[in-house]
Amino acid sequence: MFADLAALPPDALLGLTKLYNDDKRTKKIDLGVGVFRTPDNRTPVLKAVEGAQSRLVERETTKVYLPPEGAPGFGDAIRDLVFGGSIAADRCAVVQTPGGCGALRVGAGLIKRAGAQGVTIGTPTWANHHPLLSAAGLKISMAPYYDAQTGGIDFDAFYESAARLGPGDALLLHGGCHNPTGADLSTDEIDALVDLAVEREFLPFVDCAYHGFAKGLDEDAYVMRRLAERASEFIVSYSCSKNFGLYRERTGALILVGASADRTAAMKSHVLNIARQIYSMPPAHGGIIVAEILTDAALNRAWREELEGMRRAVVANRLLLVKTAAERQLGEKLNYITRQNGMFSLLPVSDAQVLTLREKHGVYLAGGGRANMCGVNDGNVGHLCEALADVLAG
Numbered sequence: 116m117f118a119d120l121a122a123l124p125p126d127a128l129l130g131l132t133k134l135y136n137d138d139k140r141t142k143k144i145d146l147g148v149g150v151f152r153t154p155d156n157r158t159p160v161l162k163a164v165e166g167a168q169s170r171l172v173e174r175e176t177t178k179v180y181l182p183p184e185g186a187p188g189f190g191d192a193i194r195d196l197v198f199g200g201s202i203a204a205d206r207c208a209v210v211q212t213p214g215g216c217g218a219l220r221v222g223a224g225l226i227k228r229a230g231a232q233g234v235t236i237g238t239p240t241w242a243n244h245h246p247l248l249s250a251a252g253l254k255i256s257m258a259p260y261y262d263a264q265t266g267g268i269d270f271d272a273f274y275e276s277a278a279r280l281g282p283g284d285a286l287l288l289h290g291g292c293h294n295p296t297g298a299d300l301s302t303d304e305i306d307a308l309v310d311l312a313v314e315r316e317f318l319p320f321v322d323c324a325y326h327g328f329a330k331g332l333d334e335d336a337y338v339m340r341r342l343a344e345r346a347s348e349f350i351v352s353y354s355c356s357k358n359f360g361l362y363r364e365r366t367g368a369l370i371l372v373g374a375s376a377d378r379t380a381a382m383k384s385h386v387l388n389i390a391r392q393i394y395s396m397p398p399a400h401g402g403i404i405v406a407e408i409l410t411d412a413a414l415n416r417a418w419r420e421e422l423e424g425m426r427r428a429v430v431a432n433r434l435l436l437v438k439t440a441a442e443r444q445l446g447e448k449l450n451y452i453t454r455q456n457g458m459f460s461l462l463p464v465s466d467a468q469v470l471t472l473r474e475k476h477g478v479y480l481a482g483g484g485r486a487n488m489c490g491v492n493d494g495n496v497g498h499l500c501e502a503l504a505d506v507l508a509g
């Protein structure tokens with residue numbers, strides 16, 4: 116049966132990590148894979164997660180299946196974290212999923228079942244959006260979004276594309292810390308798009324994978340809270356991978372908001388049915404940990420502090436890079452990076468320059484020049500800026 120199946124090339128991003136690990140040079144910098152890292156290159160288990168985990172180990176008496184909507188308490192806790200109590204509980208259903216990827220895939224399945232035409236996404240976007248959403252049979256359309264000249268958004272062009280959508284279309288919005296550009300919508304721009312969604316009756320689909328990494332948990336929830344106020348229907352894919360550091364536990368949620376309690380219940384019934392056809396129910400461990408952290412005052416406080424610490428560390432790395440760049444022949448070329456949010460920014464380099472950075476200087480960037488700001492630190496920023504100045508000059 117499989118004799119004619121040609122092998123696929125390895126995943127580009129995972130392949131990059133292997134190249135980095137195999138590189139014998141001591142002066143090498145990994146700005147590739149999208150995880151939080153400390154200056155000594157670790158991605159530690161959060162203290163709040165350790166605390167919740169040890170309680171869980173003591174308490175656990177069974178490994179029977181979870182209910183299909185996930186760990187007890189998880190859904191309510193995520194709803195309150197995202198909406199801060201600003202949504203009627205019966206209009207909102209939360210289904211735990213295997214990571215944000217699971218939520219995107221199942222959410223796309225829900226949109227497809229509703230008979231949608233397709234999903235529009237701003238360009239560029241996270242490399243996995245296209246495969247995840249099109250796997251559900253949705254047609255993907257790309258709209259202009261990032262303006263490489265300014266490091267900001269070409270909002271007029273994005274809005275114009277959105278204004279052509281109507282009932283039966285969905286618009287994917289990054290819920291802050293845009294991947295790969297770091298260029299986020301302002302609150303005014305969010306307001307305009309939310310009003311447009313209401314007027315044109317297209318479905319907003321928010322992908323929230325970095326909640327708490329841009330300005331803080333409440334500020335970063337703006338788009339979802341604004342939608343809750345104004346829009347009758349929307350969905351959110353939520354990832355706990357970065358903000359809880361639970362990457363490998365595959366913990367996320369699909370948040371469903373319907374026009375009424377009945378509509379929400381119908382949406383949820385389809386989501387559970389789609390999940391049943393793919394993986395039945397989500398993994399338990401991460402969901403139980405998140406529920407424990409969010410419902411326990413001490414763990415919650417500890418987690419918020421750790422998340423804020425991670426957020427500040429990334430902001431500090433951005434400032435360090437821009438300051439050092441100015442001192443090393445790059446002038447103001449990278450200044451836009453301090454106006455962006457989250458782990459990622461695009462460096463102003465071509466694909467050929469990405470290759471030169473890797474081969475000549477041991478600087479590893481993801482496709483399109485995406486740099487994970489977590490990989491920048493006092494020890495390597497000088498080498499990084501010299502390498503950048505070299506390729507940009509040549």
Ligand SMILES: Cc1ncc(COP(=O)(O)O)c(C=O)c1O
Nearest residue numbers: 214215216241294324354356367
């Ligand atoms: C924009 C975006 N969406 C969703 C995800 C999914 O995250 P996960 O499936 O690891 O929770 C990621 C992860 O990198 C992401 O960057």
